[in-house]
Amino acid sequence: MAHSIPMIPGPQVVPSAVCFQCQVCCRFLEQDSFLRPFFTEEEIQQAVAHGIPSSSFPDHRGSQIKVVRHPTGEGFLCPAFDPTTQHCRIYEVRPLDCQLYPFALMWNAQHDGVVLGWDTLCPFLLEQANSDRPLTVGAPTSSTLTLPTAFMEQAQRVATYLESDNVLKTLALHPRLVTPFQPEVVVLQPLDRLTTILRSSTKDDTR
Structure with a gap:
């Protein structure tokens, strides 16, 4: 049964004008990339x-969505992405997996x-990073990368959203929304409630 969840609250972290010029999102080197967005039943219907x-x-x-060959370049594209306009064709109903970016929901290195x-x-977030406060890259490697206060406040809103009861139900039904460990991701905080639920689940969480 489709399970409705609200959109992530708060502002978009990366300005749209910057996104439209970027060459990172929605593109994949491999056809079977584990980073291809995962869609829930309701998100597929939409x-x-x-x-x-x-x-x-x-x-x-x-x-996960099947990607298509880039019509003029190398690699693969999400079929919802228009390489001419650099826009998402389904932006208003984009899945949670896409809403999250440039945040990442993942297992730690120990799984x-x-x-x-x-x-x-x-690229935008990397430009914003400074050395005011150490964070953890992956785990347990230390890093000096940190981000502006507004970004960190949005990160906290996202964490609270992800551990809300309604969203936890969706994540329990679709544990593949959580990606494998990504060493290039800077860890902000653990999600203990979600961890407890997924560790007790018998559903396949492998991307």
Whole structure:
């Protein structure tokens, strides 16, 4: 059964004008990249209603989207991405997995805890980073990368959202929304409630 969840609260971290010029998001080097966005059942229904072919989703109960070959470049693209305009065709109903970026929801290196972090592959965030406060890159390596207060406040809003009851139910149904460990992601905080729920789940969490 489709399970509705609200959009992530708060402002978009990266300005739209910057996103439209970036060459990172929505592009993949491999056809089977584990970073392909995962869509829940309801998100698949919304994407199809907005013009994405139903064949883009191997399992309509919830799955990662099938990417397509870049028409003029190397690698692969999300079929919802328009390389001419640099816009997402389903932006208003984009899945939680895409809403999160440049935050990352992932398992830690030991795969015994879920954490929230930010992706250093995002050029805008990397430019904003400074050395005011040490954070952890992956774990347990130390780093001096940190971000402006407004970004950190939004990160806290996202963490609170992810551990709200309604969203936890969705994540429990779709544990593949949590990615494997990514060493280039700076860990911001552990998500203990989500960890407890997923560690007790028997559902496959492998991307």
